[in-house]
Amino acid sequence: MSGEKVAILVDVQNVYYTTRQAFGRHFDYNAFWARATAEREVVAAIAYAVNRGDEKQRQFQNILRGIGFEVKLKPYIQRRDGSAKGDWDVGIALDAIELAERVDRLILVSGDGDFDLLLQRIRQRFDTASEVYGVAKLTAESLVRSASRFIAIEDALLLPRP
Secondary structure: OOOOEEEEEEEHHHHHHHHHHHHOOOEOHHHHHHHHHOOOEEEEEEEEEEEOOOHHHHHHHHHHHHHOOEEEEEEOEEOOOOOEEOOOHHHHHHHHHHHHOOOOEEEEEOOOHHHHHHHHHHHHHHOOEEEEEEOHHHOOHHHHHHOOEEEEOOHHHEOOOO
């Protein structure tokens, strides 16, 4: 491998819900991997997901592992009021800070504006560039501004409709 060193961090829940809401389709992880890793050395690739324990989800996690991702799981928590929790923001931020000094570029797949400060900090502290993949109309403007480069998830990064 040649080229820049990258770390890839995927907020699985965010990309699932935003691509479904905007396009009624699923994110194409294979197409993304081909694009994001071309001529780059992958130092780490982590997909952050919520574990509901069902078979379809286990199959999906195995597909991610087959592509090259480490899959980190957090239990799905159903609250008494009926709402659910399964947020990886802190885990993603901690891994990003840890990886930032070892890579030239951090690639984040998420539209969550909470990550804008993270990208600013890794640029200031480690001079690490960032690339954000997100659904354009559902990605926080502050995140787009904080990224060195924003890549809109569009047709080429989506699976065909079933």
